[in-house]
Amino acid sequence: MKYKAVAFDMDGTLLAGNRLILPETIAAIEKITAKGVKVILVSGRHHSVIYPYYYQLKLSTPAICCNGSYIYDFEKQNAFASKPMTKDQARMLLNLVNQYGIHTLIYTDKMMTYELLDDHLESFFKWVKSLPEFLQPEIKKVDDFEKVIEQSDAIFKFATSSH
Structure with a gap:
């Protein structure tokens, strides 16, 4: 074969x-x-x-x-061939992670976003900085995930972690 x-x-x-x-x-x-x-x-x-x-x-x-x-x-x-979340689904999920205090990154069509830096992200940033600048992914600190949801064309993932 x-x-x-x-x-x-x-x-x-x-x-x-x-x-x-x-x-x-x-x-x-x-x-x-x-x-x-x-x-x-x-x-x-x-x-x-x-x-x-x-x-x-x-x-x-x-x-x-x-x-x-x-x-x-x-x-x-x-x-x-994309299947993003609806804004309502993203808002519902955001309410849940906020309610339970779960650390979150939101992956949009353009970039990854975060509100709070944690130890996993610090390790990730070390890897990012080890790459040539043209290969470094964009990960943006934001003040408010609700704005991210409203302003994004697509929300693809909530990456969560919690101690």
């Missing part, structure tokens, strides 16, 4: 614990792409956080982002 495509989950599969792709994994991906097999990245991550790996692997395929809520075409710089 000749494979036409292979999809890789990122965290815990493609990426080692240090957020890097192992050299032997890169070599294996280069071998299969040389044979014409398409490589697709699949992740719960925002497309801007997938992009450094897409660039490193020299891919030309779209990525499946935010747990499947959209597919992103890096070459055309647009999302398609």
